[in-house]
Amino acid sequence: MYKRFELHNHTIESDGSLSAKELIDYMVENEVDAFALTDHNTISGHYKIKKILEKEKPPIECILGMEYTTYYGHILCFNLNEYIPWENIDKECAELLLGSIKKTGALAGIAHPFSYGAPIAQGCRWEMKLNDYSVLDFIEIINNPESLEANEQALMWWQSLCLSGLRIAMTAGMDLHRKDGFENKFAVYVKTRPGIGAQTALVRAIKTQKTYVTKGPVFEALLQKNTAVKCRIENIVKKGFDMQAVPFWTVEYTSPSGSVVRKLDKSEKMSFLPLSEFRDSSVIIVKLYAGEACMENLTAVAPVIYC
Ligand SMILES: [Zn+2]
Ligand SMILES: [Zn+2]
16 A cells, blocks of 8 residues: 655744644645654644644644754754754764764655755755765655756756665655645655554655655556566556646656656556666666656656666
8 A cells, every 4th residue: 555645844833824733634634644744943843743643533644853944955854753953063064963863763854955045045955065875864856846947956866866876765745834735746655554654654665765756646666577677657646636638658767877768658557678778777767757758747756776
């Protein structure tokens, strides 16, 4: 089974307009399975959310988190159980802050890395130096309110890091500050089993780079007998995405030695590609487009394949 996660949300505890209760109700209304609370620089909403979940038992799970909002970039944390002071923040060494977040067992990643920086949005762009990527669990490759260009740069940065051999998961988020509407926005799906809590499922997915990012169907890519990549468009489709309006699908396979593109009829659900198509097939990233392969048509990114 796949669960849908909304991993970037704010409330009135920072600069959002929804209370903890309103955020829960909005997520439940929109059939979200689990959502993260990621207010800017505060965990004051944690106990409020926990109290409501315990008392009212809504059909949803919550990931407690925070967004460190610094002058040199924003860091998203999930499964954060304590506030970590950040007097050790250093623009020249992001490992210090990321490392202290991770020491507590939380997951840490970079939000909207290519957001406009100063003077339009002071501090939103990632400008910290990071040499040791092992302290980084994920990069938010799609921040829904960001421009197409900023998201494309984030996607390409994450892709190039993965192709260079680094193991970094991808996420997407609404960066929700008000009731924005979830239609045609990217979300994260995680493959899990009944009875496994959202926190555990998220940790497993992020630690193994097994998150699925999509605004339409969940898109799976698997290695077959070490000879081919098999891609499958799943029947799980995010609400609001019009499958009928897709003219055709384009599947783009990218390895360190280049990209190969395959077109599928809109009724086709599978695509196979022999590894022999690549000179270097050590890492393969597969993306799905509704139409030609361009950022406007990007629909889903499958978890990275390591051969
Ligand atoms: Zn931010
Ligand atoms: Zn945010």
